[in-house]
Amino acid sequence: LQISGYLNLxxxxxxxxxxxxxxxxxxLVSRKVGFLTTMAILLHEIPHEVGDFxxxxxxxxxxxxxxxxxxxxxxxGILGACFAICAQSPKGAGETVAWILPFTSGGFLYIALVNxxxxxxxxxxxxxxxxxxxxxxxxxxxxxxLSLT
Numbered sequence: 001l002q003i004s005g006y007l008n009l010x011x012x013x014x015x016x017x018x019x020x021x022x023x024x025x026x027x028l029v030s031r032k033v034g035f036l037t038t039m040a041i042l043l044h045e046i047p048h049e050v051g052d053f054x055x056x057x058x059x060x061x062x063x064x065x066x067x068x069x070x071x072x073x074x075x076x077g078i079l080g081a082c083f084a085i086c087a088q089s090p091k092g093a094g095e096t097v098a099w100i101l102p103f104t105s106g107g108f109l110y111i112a113l114v115n116x117x118x119x120x121x122x123x124x125x126x127x128x129x130x131x132x133x134x135x136x137x138x139x140x141x142x143x144x145x146l147s148l149t
C-alpha cells in the first residue's frame with residue numbers, strides 16, 4: 001500500500017472533523033442554519049468521498065478495505081461535533097460559534113481557493129476561466145440568498 005492512501009485518510013479525517021465542528025456549531029445557532037450547513041456539506045461530501053475512494057483504490061487498497069477505511073474517517077466528524085458541543089460556553093452558544101464558524105468557514109474557503117486559483121492561473125482559454133469565476137460567484141450568491149430566507 002502506498003503512503004498516499006494513508007495521507008489521504010488522515011486529511012479526510014481532519015476534513016470530517018471540521019465538518020462536524022461546522023454542523024454542530026450551526027445547529028447551536030438555529031435549526032435553519034444547521035440544516036443549511038448540513039446540506040451544503042453533504043453536497044460537498046458526496047463527490048469528495050467518491051474521489052477519496054478512488055485514491056485509496058489507486059494506492060493499493062482493495063474495495064472492501066477502502067470502504068472500511070473511508071467509513072472510519074467519518075468518526076472524525078462525530079468527534080468534531082462532540083468537540084463543538086463540549087466547547088459550548090456556559091454563557092451560551094454565541095461564544096462557541098463566535099470562533100468555530102469563522103474557523104471552519106475560513107478553512108473551507110482556503111481549501112476551495114487553493115484548489116481553484118492554480119487551475120484558473122494555468123487555464124489557457126479565458127472563457128473557461130470566466131466560466132469558473134462566474135460559477136464560483138453563483139455559488140456564493142446562492143448561499144447568500146439561502147441565508148436571507
